[in-house]
Amino acid sequence: MSGARLAVYPGSFDPITRGHVDLIRRSLAFADRVVVAVAVNPAKQPLFTLDERVALIRETVTEPGVELRSFDGLLVDFTRQIGATLIVRGLRAVSDFEYEFQMALMNRTLAQGIETVFLVPAFDLTYLSSSLVREVARFGGDVSALVSPAVARALARKFGR
Ligand code: PNS
Numbered sequence: 001m002s003g004a005r006l007a008v009y010p011g012s013f014d015p016i017t018r019g020h021v022d023l024i025r026r027s028l029a030f031a032d033r034v035v036v037a038v039a040v041n042p043a044k045q046p047l048f049t050l051d052e053r054v055a056l057i058r059e060t061v062t063e064p065g066v067e068l069r070s071f072d073g074l075l076v077d078f079t080r081q082i083g084a085t086l087i088v089r090g091l092r093a094v095s096d097f098e099y100e101f102q103m104a105l106m107n108r109t110l111a112q113g114i115e116t117v118f119l120v121p122a123f124d125l126t127y128l129s130s131s132l133v134r135e136v137a138r139f140g141g142d143v144s145a146l147v148s149p150a151v152a153r154a155l156a157r158k159f160g161r
Contacts, residue, residue: 004032007027007135010044010078016056016148017133018146023088024061026121031056031086032065039075089103092120
């Protein structure tokens with residue numbers, strides 16, 4: 001689609017939560033296509049492998065207009081490669097702000113013309129994070145309201161339940 005607005009929604013997605021899904025849907029209000037970009041991120045030791053994280057997003061997000069890619073290296077390089085100029089990030093609380101602000105300014109320094117757009121998730125999802133979901137699932141808590149059924153099953157398998 002020529003002139004279509006393309007947004008990149010990057011993250012570790014370890015695993016994808018209802019908070020991520022909410023932001024993907026909100027992005028589609030101003031972007032024609034949203035590329036969910038799963039970071040390989042060698043600095044982190046994810047619970048789910050890259051292939052597992054991608055597969056769980058594929059099972060969870062079925063909206064038209066959403067594409068799924070993984071990337072290694074700098075986010076701005078990936079963003080440029082696919083011809084996008086918008087990076088979408090979620091801001092849940094003040095505690096997110098410092099890191100997100102730093103990252104947005106670093107990305108702008110690296111690549112003029114790529115803008116970061118911050119979206120606020122639904123109020124009832126503001127406390128949600130992948131790390132909390134992992135922790136709750138690790139100790140046998142019920143995460144069914146926080147993630148898709150596919151992710152809940154994958155977490156149960158991961159923790160041997
Ligand atoms: O879900 P996360 O872990 O908060 O996502 C962070 C992510 C993957 C978006 C960020 O670490 C990233 O962009 N990594 C790619 C490497 C890069 O470009 N680093 C410089 C950012 S200033």
